[in-house]
Amino acid sequence: MCTKQRFIGVMSGTSMDGVDTVLVEIDGNHIELIASLDYPFPEPLKQRLLAICLGQPTSLDEVGELDHLLGHLFADAVDALLKHANCDASAISAIGNHGQTVFHRPDGAAPFTMQIGDANIIATKTGIDTVADFRRKDMALGGQGAPLVPAFHQSIFATSDSSVVVLNIGGIANISVLRPEHPVIGYDTGPGNMLMDAWCAKHRQHKFDQDAQFALEGKVDKALLAQLMNEPYLSRSAPKSTGRELFNLPWLEAQLSQFTLKPHDVQRTLCEYTAITIANEVAQYQIGAEPELLVCGGGVHNPLLMSRLAELLPQWSVVTTDDKGVDSDNMEAMAFAWLAQRRLHNLPSNLPEVTGASHLASLGVLYFA
Known part of the structure; x- marks a missing residue:
């Protein structure tokens, strides 16, 4: 070559x-x-x-x-x-x-x-x-046919004695799981920015929630969160992949049909939904004393989402791939x-x-x- x-x-x-x-x-x-x-x-x-x-x-x-x-x-x-x-x-x-x-x-x-x-x-x-x-x-x-990036992640991020999970938060969130003495696995965990972006566009006429300002106005609605967590895709085993065909604004509005909530409370709940669906998957792959979650994609610019990931995964070092020399965007x-x-x-x-x-x-x- x-x-x-x-x-x-x-x-x-x-x-x-x-x-x-x-x-x-x-x-x-x-x-x-x-x-x-x-x-x-x-x-x-x-x-x-x-x-x-x-x-x-x-x-x-x-x-x-x-x-x-x-x-x-x-x-x-x-x-x-x-x-x-x-x-x-x-x-x-x-x-x-x-x-x-x-x-x-x-x-x-x-x-x-x-x-x-x-x-x-x-x-x-x-x-x-x-x-x-x-x-x-x-x-x-x-x-x-997805995800295809885990092979690339494997080629550039080495593991030692602890797990490394590479998380891409685009419209959909996907992970690449690199563990010592284990085969690489990777799949879509569920929504990334997609639902938050769609809801923000509908209620604030912005393409995305800049610095999570919209979400920070609200609070998590536990009943709505529980409803969203019932989505069957989340309980499926890997390999699996998803997209806008499932997680879209009509899907969200159907979930909201039995609720009367303030828009900012919905936005805050959607951010929590993304964070929890990611963290639930990442947590099960912890090996070693210094596991790392390396985050890339547009989601790295959402401070609320990043802080919630760190809080939900206290045993993990949650950083962006920039810290490893690879541009997260x-x-x-x-x-x-x-x-x-x-x-x-x-x-x-x-x-x-x-x-x-x-x-x-x-x-x-x-x-x-």
Whole structure:
């Protein structure tokens, strides 16, 4: 394998609050962040995508047009990153593009997942080979197709005598569990920022609860919290994954139908719901005297959520991945740059013990420039 190579990772998560792009240099197992840029996600495009994600009637014409528009959006985001980093496209070995998930149903008679954003457009417009469609190979092998980042976490975070759990709090919260002398496991614990963001947008017209100001106005409603904790997904065993198909505003409003609560009390309860569903899962993996919870994703900027995690997990050191030298805001985009590197060299990039796939595979489809 060629040693030092540069890759670009592109990620737009369930929150659709921007397109995260990173430029990294990979040398063996070492990955270095060279540059990053958060590219704006057009609000009209976001609303059209949310309509599909929430199950509103659509058409092949609409899905096809969104696939096309997203391809151009992601290509423009890559070009903006290259300009920001003063880097020529010829210096990049490949782009790893996650695509925008519009539906994810890994269980049932016909499991499938759909990420859109035409990679042909990305490769052609940027002039850089592009790797996309990462999840469906794992699902073809009987896996959940998610989460895919635990393999990346395993490659960059070493364990010693104590557990290390890497927690990504995006729209959905997911964990990678690294324990000494145990196989890696990882799965979605439940909602991350998704429900809080949706409720805040409805009642405060803000995309998210800045510094938890909305939640801090309220108090936890124990009856509502108990109701939310009855969600069957929480009691399912791993491997498991979820998304906006389950945890969305209509789901929340159905849960609230028997309650009359002040909006800020609901917001505070939603923050507690995210914290408890995460902490309940993390706590069971404690090994050793110095277990660490390394947090990344947008949730690291919610001070109430971070303090509640620390309070609920008193035996754990709760820090952000920044403290370990990995930018907490760019972890997932870096993971997809790493996945592109693995695909380019035909190296395995899934973890069957995490996703439930029948065997190792090099994930992603290569679209030549």
